[in-house]
Amino acid sequence: MLLEITNLHARVEEKEILKGLNLSIKPGEVHAIMGPNGAGKSTLSNVIAGREGYEVTDGSILFEGQDLLALDPEVRACAGIFLGFQYPVEIPGVSNMTLLKAAVNARRKHNGESEIAPNDFLTWVREQAKKVKIDPKMLSRGVNEGFSGGEKKRNEILQMLVLQPTLMILDETDSGLDIDALKIVSDGINALRGPARSTVLVTHYQRLLDYVQPDFVHVLARGRIVRSGGPELAKELEEKGYGWLEAA
Amino acid sequence: MSALATYSAQFERYANALTAAERAPRSVQFSRFLDSGFPHKDLEEWRYSDLTALNERSFEPDVSASDDALPDLLLDGADTLVYVNGQVYPASTAARWHSDTCALPPPAVGIDALNAAFAAGGLRLRLDRGTRLDRPLQNSTCSRSDGQPTMSHQRHLIELGDDAEAIVLLDFSGIGGERLSTHFFDIHLGRNAKLQLYRIQNEAAGGTLVTRIDARLSRDARLDGVTVDLGGGFVRHDLDLALAESGAEATIAGLYAHARQSHIDNHVRIVHAAPHGTSRMNYRGLVDERTKAVFNGKVVVQPGAQKTDSEQRIANVLLSRKAEVNAKPDLEIYADDVKCAHGATVGQLDAVALSYLRSRGIDHDTARAMLLRAFALQILDRIEWPELRARVETALHLPAELTLDIDA
Numbered sequence: 001m002l003l004e005i006t007n008l009h010a011r012v013e014e015k016e017i018l019k020g021l022n023l024s025i026k027p028g029e030v031h032a033i034m035g036p037n038g039a040g041k042s043t044l045s046n047v048i049a050g051r052e053g054y055e056v057t058d059g060s061i062l063f064e065g066q067d068l069l070a071l072d073p074e075v076r077a078c079a080g081i082f083l084g085f086q087y088p089v090e091i092p093g094v095s096n097m098t099l100l101k102a103a104v105n106a107r108r109k110h111n112g113e114s115e116i117a118p119n120d121f122l123t124w125v126r127e128q129a130k131k132v133k134i135d136p137k138m139l140s141r142g143v144n145e146g147f148s149g150g151e152k153k154r155n156e157i158l159q160m161l162v163l164q165p166t167l168m169i170l171d172e173t174d175s176g177l178d179i180d181a182l183k184i185v186s187d188g189i190n191a192l193r194g195p196a197r198s199t200v201l202v203t204h205y206q207r208l209l210d211y212v213q214p215d216f217v218h219v220l221a222r223g224r225i226v227r228s229g230g231p232e233l234a235k236e237l238e239e240k241g242y243g244w245l246e247a248a
Numbered sequence: 249m250s251a252l253a254t255y256s257a258q259f260e261r262y263a264n265a266l267t268a269a270e271r272a273p274r275s276v277q278f279s280r281f282l283d284s285g286f287p288h289k290d291l292e293e294w295r296y297s298d299l300t301a302l303n304e305r306s307f308e309p310d311v312s313a314s315d316d317a318l319p320d321l322l323l324d325g326a327d328t329l330v331y332v333n334g335q336v337y338p339a340s341t342a343a344r345w346h347s348d349t350c351a352l353p354p355p356a357v358g359i360d361a362l363n364a365a366f367a368a369g370g371l372r373l374r375l376d377r378g379t380r381l382d383r384p385l386q387n388s389t390c391s392r393s394d395g396q397p398t399m400s401h402q403r404h405l406i407e408l409g410d411d412a413e414a415i416v417l418l419d420f421s422g423i424g425g426e427r428l429s430t431h432f433f434d435i436h437l438g439r440n441a442k443l444q445l446y447r448i449q450n451e452a453a454g455g456t457l458v459t460r461i462d463a464r465l466s467r468d469a470r471l472d473g474v475t476v477d478l479g480g481g482f483v484r485h486d487l488d489l490a491l492a493e494s495g496a497e498a499t500i501a502g503l504y505a506h507a508r509q510s511h512i513d514n515h516v517r518i519v520h521a522a523p524h525g526t527s528r529m530n531y532r533g534l535v536d537e538r539t540k541a542v543f544n545g546k547v548v549v550q551p552g553a554q555k556t557d558s559e560q561r562i563a564n565v566l567l568s569r570k571a572e573v574n575a576k577p578d579l580e581i582y583a584d585d586v587k588c589a590h591g592a593t594v595g596q597l598d599a600v601a602l603s604y605l606r607s608r609g610i611d612h613d614t615a616r617a618m619l620l621r622a623f624a625l626q627i628l629d630r631i632e633w634p635e636l637r638a639r640v641e642t643a644l645h646l647p648a649e650l651t652l653d654i655d656a
Contacts, residue, residue: 049607050607051603051607052599052603072606072611072612073603073606073607074606074607074608074609074610074611074612074615077606077607077608077609078609083607085604085607088604089598089600089601089604091598091601091604091605091619091622092622093619093621093622093623093625093626094601094605094618094619094621094622098618099605099608099610099618102605102608102610102614102618103608103609103610106608106609106610106611106614107609110609142622143604159608163608163609
């Protein structure tokens with residue numbers, strides 16, 4: 001098992017959001033987490049990534065057998081977890097390249113490897129940037145500085161391609177994307193699919209799943225997974241909405 | 249012993265060695281100092297900075313030139329004029345710009361009067377019309393205190409003729425314990441003259457450093473200044489610019505950062521006295537540990553200074569609960585056809601950005617350093633002298649791999 005979540009309870013500012021969530025992900029699988037607004041989808045993503053402000057009150061998360069909740073967010077990232085944010089932050093003064101280089105080298109240090117050679121790094125980044133159609137010139141600008149909504153999402157995918165995580169969590173990555181951008185983002189995700197790498201797609205809509213085929217679809221409502229199924233479940237949700245499940 | 253008594257004893261000894269003609273104006277200055285003492289909180293200009301503790305202190309005058317090895321602060325590619333405790337360092341390559349004498353100001357008060365009473369000469373850079381300094385001039389002032397606290401007071405002059413150009417670094421550093429130094433600079437820029445002026449301050453924690461720069465810009469003259477405070481015990485710096493004739497332009501950028509226990513007070517005043525003047529003031533502070541930072545920025549647009557274009561921006565990040573910032577932008581406008589903007593902020597490090605960087609695997613301390621550098625970058629980018637910039641970045645203790653931006 002790559003990721004094993006058991007009876008997860010978590011709260012944000014005294015408000016309990018996740019109420020006993022269970023989820024198991026094997027290597028190579030793609031899981032879609034769908035659900036109405038406020039169900040706890042983003043909370044789940046952020047708790048796995050270890051963002052501050054989320055308090056786990058019960059339950060456990062194992063990642064490759066180790067207790068994930070005991071690790072700092074940067075250690076989780078170095079261990080292979082990547083969270084693509086719904087609202088990527090702008091950081092003027094820290095260039096995209098500086099961020100990428102610091103992130104790559106942090107990972108290498110974590111793995112006991114030496115720093116990447118500058119030329120290898122540049123070649124690698126340029127190659128990945130091409131895949132998400134980001135002009136390398138944009139990368140000497142501040143992180144997401146002056147990027148459009150679509151560019152920010154593509155930049156998240158670029159970081160993911162550069163870092164080659166084991167577990168990719170994409171939080172509403174499809175929101176606010178036009179069809180062309182959605183295609184580019186999906187291609188980026190698909191490019192990373194492989195037997196050793198798993199994906200969690202957190203999304204409100206079925207649209208993304210036309211491009212990235214999930215193996216499993218889960219419905220998250222009222223802080224728990226209330227229904228799991230195959231790709232056909234997403235289609236059913238698209239037709240019926242979430243009301244029938246929330247009432248259930 | 250009454251307050252200021254030790255200064256009187258020192259002055260008596262000092263004045264006895266002077267001719268009567270030299271002594272008279274200095275005695276006037278000294279008696280004015282005795283009347284006022286060191287500046288205190290009740291003076292509006294010193295509201296957050298009180299030096300009255302010095303009234304009871306005792307400083308010996310500096311004596312011999314030190315020929316010890318200097319700390320590694322001389323920059324490649326520059327001519328150097330170095331003062332160690334007020335004495336010219338023998339190995340200075342630009343000793344021709346030193347003057348033993350100096351002009352005294354009209355009778356002053358407070359610390360200005362103290363400086364005038366004791367003032368020795370210092371830098372005297374005079375460029376004729378149309379000349380240009382080949383290499384940047386590094387004017388280093390190094391304080392050393394090994395035992396008994398000492399003091400030195402100097403007055404300096406930079407005079408650029410019409411169309412003359414120079415790059416000058418005023419570099420203040422210190423080693424050791426308690427010391428008092430005051431440095432006053434008079435700067436005159438002729439028509440269309442250009443001065444790139446850097447001021448870097450990294451005094452010792454026991455050092456009290458009071459500096460003042462008065463600059464007057466003639467028609468179409470241009471002053472680009474960058475000032476960086478990195479340490480010191482008590483540091484007060486006044487920068488007073490007069491855009492005296494039309495078309496003059498002053499751009500001042502400042503950074504105070506990395507100090508731990510310092511009191512750093514910057515007072516910047518820009519007076520637009522003529523039309524079509526442009527001024528930019530951009531200061532940033534990273535205030536950590538027990539540092540107290542004071543910033544007072546003032547722009548005055550005098551009657552008739554139409555078409556003035558002025559902007560002042562002050563931004564601070566408080567990094568510790570015990571740190572303190574008092575930032576005040578100030579604007580006085582007596583002309584009606586002008587463009588003036590100002591703003592001041594005090595905030596904290598962006599927690600969302602910090603968490604974003606950590607989510608990419610970057611450890612907390614490195615992520616923090618990246619954000620601190622990002623905040624300071626606007627000012628660092630204004631240092632167009634690569635060796636100097638490298639020295640400042642090193643002093644800021646930023647991770648070396650982050651200090652070089654990589655171009656894609």
